[in-house]
Amino acid sequence: MNEKTVAVLKQAFKEFYFKNAEKIITPIRMKEREFGYMSFDKVMVRHLSFQTEGDLRAFLIKEMPHSVYYSCAYYYEPTFAMDEKGWKGADLIFDIDADDIPTRCKEEHDHWICKDCNFMDKGKRPDKCPKCEGMRIDEKNWVCPLCLKATKDEAIKLMDFLLKDFGITKENIEVYFSGGRGYHVTVERSALEELDQLARSEISDYVSGIGLNLESLGISKRASYEKMQRMLPLANDSGWRGRIAKFFSEMEFECYNSNDVKDKMIYIYRKMKHKNFENFVGEVIGKLSTKIDAMVTTDIHRIFRLPNTLHGSTGMLKRRCDDLLSFDPFIDAVALGEEPMQIFVDHSPKFTLMGKIFGPYKSERVKLPLMAAVYLIGKGLAEVD
Amino acid sequence: MGIEFGLEDLAKYPFMKEAGDYVKKLSLRVEDLGQEDYRPAVERAKQRVMEAIQKNYISIEISEPIVELLSFPLALMLVKAMNVEYIIHRYSLAEAIRAESLLKEEKKSIISYIFKSTFNLEPISVKHELFDLKIKLIEYLKRATHFHEPEWKLINRVVDNGFVYLKTHELVRLIREEIRRTIYDRMKGVSLPSMPKNLKEAVHEISRVLPPRSDKFQRVTPDKFPPCIIYTLDLIKKGQNLSHYGRFLLTTYLLSIGKSVDDIIDIYPRSPDFNERMTRYQVEHIAGMRGGRRRYKVPSCRTLATHGLCFKDKILCAKIRSPFQFGKKPLFKKKSTGQIRE
Numbered sequence: 001m002n003e004k005t006v007a008v009l010k011q012a013f014k015e016f017y018f019k020n021a022e023k024i025i026t027p028i029r030m031k032e033r034e035f036g037y038m039s040f041d042k043v044m045v046r047h048l049s050f051q052t053e054g055d056l057r058a059f060l061i062k063e064m065p066h067s068v069y070y071s072c073a074y075y076y077e078p079t080f081a082m083d084e085k086g087w088k089g090a091d092l093i094f095d096i097d098a099d100d101i102p103t104r105c106k107e108e109h110d111h112w113i114c115k116d117c118n119f120m121d122k123g124k125r126p127d128k129c130p131k132c133e134g135m136r137i138d139e140k141n142w143v144c145p146l147c148l149k150a151t152k153d154e155a156i157k158l159m160d161f162l163l164k165d166f167g168i169t170k171e172n173i174e175v176y177f178s179g180g181r182g183y184h185v186t187v188e189r190s191a192l193e194e195l196d197q198l199a200r201s202e203i204s205d206y207v208s209g210i211g212l213n214l215e216s217l218g219i220s221k222r223a224s225y226e227k228m229q230r231m232l233p234l235a236n237d238s239g240w241r242g243r244i245a246k247f248f249s250e251m252e253f254e255c256y257n258s259n260d261v262k263d264k265m266i267y268i269y270r271k272m273k274h275k276n277f278e279n280f281v282g283e284v285i286g287k288l289s290t291k292i293d294a295m296v297t298t299d300i301h302r303i304f305r306l307p308n309t310l311h312g313s314t315g316m317l318k319r320r321c322d323d324l325l326s327f328d329p330f331i332d333a334v335a336l337g338e339e340p341m342q343i344f345v346d347h348s349p350k351f352t353l354m355g356k357i358f359g360p361y362k363s364e365r366v367k368l369p370l371m372a373a374v375y376l377i378g379k380g381l382a383e384v385d
Numbered sequence: 386m387g388i389e390f391g392l393e394d395l396a397k398y399p400f401m402k403e404a405g406d407y408v409k410k411l412s413l414r415v416e417d418l419g420q421e422d423y424r425p426a427v428e429r430a431k432q433r434v435m436e437a438i439q440k441n442y443i444s445i446e447i448s449e450p451i452v453e454l455l456s457f458p459l460a461l462m463l464v465k466a467m468n469v470e471y472i473i474h475r476y477s478l479a480e481a482i483r484a485e486s487l488l489k490e491e492k493k494s495i496i497s498y499i500f501k502s503t504f505n506l507e508p509i510s511v512k513h514e515l516f517d518l519k520i521k522l523i524e525y526l527k528r529a530t531h532f533h534e535p536e537w538k539l540i541n542r543v544v545d546n547g548f549v550y551l552k553t554h555e556l557v558r559l560i561r562e563e564i565r566r567t568i569y570d571r572m573k574g575v576s577l578p579s580m581p582k583n584l585k586e587a588v589h590e591i592s593r594v595l596p597p598r599s600d601k602f603q604r605v606t607p608d609k610f611p612p613c614i615i616y617t618l619d620l621i622k623k624g625q626n627l628s629h630y631g632r633f634l635l636t637t638y639l640l641s642i643g644k645s646v647d648d649i650i651d652i653y654p655r656s657p658d659f660n661e662r663m664t665r666y667q668v669e670h671i672a673g674m675r676g677g678r679r680r681y682k683v684p685s686c687r688t689l690a691t692h693g694l695c696f697k698d699k700i701l702c703a704k705i706r707s708p709f710q711f712g713k714k715p716l717f718k719k720k721s722t723g724q725i726r727e
Contacts, residue, residue: 127551164545164546165544165545166544166547167522167545167546167547167548168547179636191521191523192522192523195522195523195526195527196530196662198530198666199526199527199530202526202529202530202538202540203526203539204537204538205538205540206540206544207538208541210540211535211538211540211541212538212540212541213536213541214437214536215535215536215541216536216540216541216542230514231515237511237543238543238544238545238546239543239544239545240540240544241543
């Protein structure tokens with residue numbers, strides 16, 4: 001990014017924070033959290049702490065950071081070195097990112113460029129360039145409404161696990177659009193905050209459907225029909241057992257037509273045989289589980305983008321979704337204004353912000369509203385020349 | 386709760402605070418324990434420890450509740466007097482197993498009372514075809530992550546509205562580790578008075594039945610360890626901190642010579658930053674029982690040199706490439722084919 005572009009971005013961010021300072025939401029127990037930020041020179045600063053809302057707002061206007069972060073963890077001494085902070089607990093956070101969800105649209109809008117020979121192609125980044133075998137490959141991932149719809153669907157599934165299985169109350173769960181490529185689901189004010197890394201990996205495996213064995217459903221090679229009838233779940237049972245039974249009760253299988261879900265599962269099990277049935281249940285779990293980033297949930301020291309601050313790579317807000325179903329990131333999270341700005345766009349697919357359609361562009365100089373210009377600049381697709 | 390806990394119950398579960406209080410009220414003095422009246426309690430204490438050492442099990446029969454109850458703190462003294470770390474571990478575990486077998490047969494109300502009073506855990510009875518009790522999700526997770534069999538994974542349990550459903554024996558098994566830890570911590574806290582003759586004799590008698598530690602481990606005895614391993618063990622013995630890579634080396638090496646995960650964890654407690662849970666996780670990870678299920682190999686001598694952990698013995702280490710080969714005959718000799726490889 002050239003100097004002129006950086007200066008323009010900084011100015012845009014500064015103005016935004018100046019005008020919207022009162023909208024910055026400070027997280028609960030702010031004094032116990034670590035804060036950090038990344039400057040537009042990509043320098044990361046961590047181990048900061050703010051005592052008041054005012055301190056934080058003044059800091060944002062002064063520093064104009066590319067990104068601002070806060071820790072999920074609560075510490076005795078947030079400004080000390082990591083080993084000396086004194087961990088008290090941490091919010092339980094789930095990150096759902098478009099990168100982790102395979103969608104067909106990616107083949108269309110994602111592309112990569114070989115830094116050695118400039119060869120470019122659509123789709124997922126290969127390990128090495130097919131032309132020159134170079135390993136230095138730059139990924140240009142785009143995010144479209146379809147990608148974000150897929151991440152929202154995962155967030156909705158996750159909410160079901162949190163509310164029904166884990167019994168977390170709605171008031172203690174916040175869902176945020178991350179400002180970039182997905183959603184953050186945060187559980188605060190819950191006894192689960194004291195869980196360590198190992199326990200969190202169990203939570204993560206649970207919602208991701210990792211490690212479920214058929215015995216827990218009541219199915220085993222040696223079990224009689226009667227035993228399986230006794231052990232198998234019903235469609236309205238709770239937890240994973242109920243989810244899987246519900247799937248079986250609703251699926252069509254050959255000409256089986258009884259309403260007895262246990263009998264149906266045994267019938268299908270015996271028709272498919274053990275191994276195939278196991279694989280089939282694996283596929284069912286794949287459909288019913290949520291695709292979260294396990295590394296994020298199990299990391300008890302991680303820092304996350306601060307709500308209501310700008311995402312340096314999009315100029316959009318990390319924004320709380322009061323109504324997840326109706327939330328539209330390309331409207332509700334757009335933060336910057338419509339002041340016209342001239343930029344040079346290297347390339348860009350078609351995109352929509354605030355209901356306005358932009359692009360596609362290819363090596364051209366265009367005048368765009370600030371929100372769209374910053375969106376392309378942040379993604380490294382355009383510059384101020 | 387309206388549960389009356391009698392002497393017999395305390396004798397069954399002597400690790401409970403109530404049992405300790407009962408014994409305290411008797412205001413016994415150590416010197417009294419030499420008297421003939423206490424002989425049965427001393428005998429039972431000795432039996433407890435012997436059984437734990439020899440069979441990894443302590444009998445559950447109770448001849449006389451007061452004898453049984455008194456024998457527990459006495460047994461703690463005997464084990465403490467022996468001052469052998471692995472006997473302390475072994476004894477705590479055997480006591481926990483004894484409690485587990487008794488608890489499995491208890492009424493739900495008794496179990497709930499014991500768990501509430503001793504472990505601050507409140508199981509709730511449920512009317513369910515497959516389960517007897519439920520506990521809070523957080524209480525389950527805090528304990529179940531110690532277990533590695535698939536049935537303890539959260540995803541394989543019935544989880545509903547913040548509770549995990551369990552059968553009685555499963556809940557008891559879940560708590561066993563905590564009983565073990567309670568007894569272990571109690572023992573660590575026991576202050577050892579000067580003991581009367583009969584107790585000293587009991588300690589002596591028990592010491593004579595100590596078995597060799599582990600047969601597999603015996604095959605590669607510490608005097609046959611390569612210098613790098615001796616170095617890491619030395620640091621641990623001195624209570625000094627061993628680097629992350631040093632721990633990795635020691636763990637992979639001990640696994641390769643057939644030591645069990647538990648034996649390896651036992652080696653670490655003297656480190657200043659010891660955390661049993663984390664150590665277990667890491668050792669099991671290296672053993673291929675966790676995560677990617679990959680069993681890690683002992684690093685090569687060259688890699689150890691990079692990490693400053695190679696203390697090469699000019700003669701004994703001359704022909705080896707990995708500490709694992711130390712002191713062993715080479716399996717095969719490289720044949721010279723005369724070819725030049727570039």
